[in-house]
């Protein structure tokens with residue numbers, strides 16, 4: 001059985017490394033970042049062309065099952081994959097790393113709500129780690145932003161007072177503390193991405209008494225099977241009829 005592994009995360013790469021070459025897998029990346037870390041085994045890059053394109057691709061490539069290890073906020077890809085797999089009667093599993101503990105954070109349902117909190121609470125120095133697609137709700141803010149992203153956001157979306165910090169994790173506690181202190185940050189705005197590689201900022205902010213605005217994950221489509229670890233996903237694959 002050939003398995004499509006929807007990737008773009010460290011967990012997807014770890015799962016590909018576990019499955020290849022014992023299983024016939026193809027990993028798929030969206031192609032958002034230049035020079036992406038490539039998973040083991042065959043890889044395709046780029047969108048499928050919506051629901052119809054994905055359905056056709058799965059049929060053409062004789063895919064028998066899909067593991068969706070995209071980022072927890074890649075809601076469109078997950079919605080498409082869940083819908084098509086249901087229509088085709090194809091086994092489908094979501095691998096989503098556990099969410100972070102939200103104790104002490106102000107939880108919001110969207111980046112737009114996070115933008116309202118920053119404005120309403122009059123925060124003035126914001127550490128924004130919501131990714132290049134999460135900058136738009138802050139465009140008209142007059143606060144100062146330290147915007148940490150892997151790829152630069154569109155210039156028209158940037159708030160008037162900002163610094164863009166291009167970098168890719170992992171990050172450690174000491175460096176995160178120094179970054180927050182040196183930039184006199186008064187609020188951290190983050191998605192609840194989960195995972196250890198970028199978690200240090202939370203403890204650093206909490207220990208420095210800096211407010212945290214945490215954007216909740218979008219809900220998974222109803223009825224999908226989901227696991228939180230690479231081990232569980234590998235066990236699910238091993239249990240498929242080959």
Ligand code: NAP
Pocket residue numbers: 006007008009028029030031032045046047048049050051053054069070071072073074075076077078080130131191
């Ligand atoms: P999205 O909004 O859910 O997806 C938008 C479109 O991008 C999808 O409809 C699909 O295009 C294409 N796409 C997304 N993931 C794909 C994949 N693995 N393979 C092929 N096409 C894919 O997703 P996103 O937020 O733009 O994220 C894109 C990628 O970046 C994902 O692989 C995700 O894991 C990774 N990522 C996302 C975030 C985040 O915060 N959203 C953070 C880090 C990494 P078509 O409709 O044409 O098929």
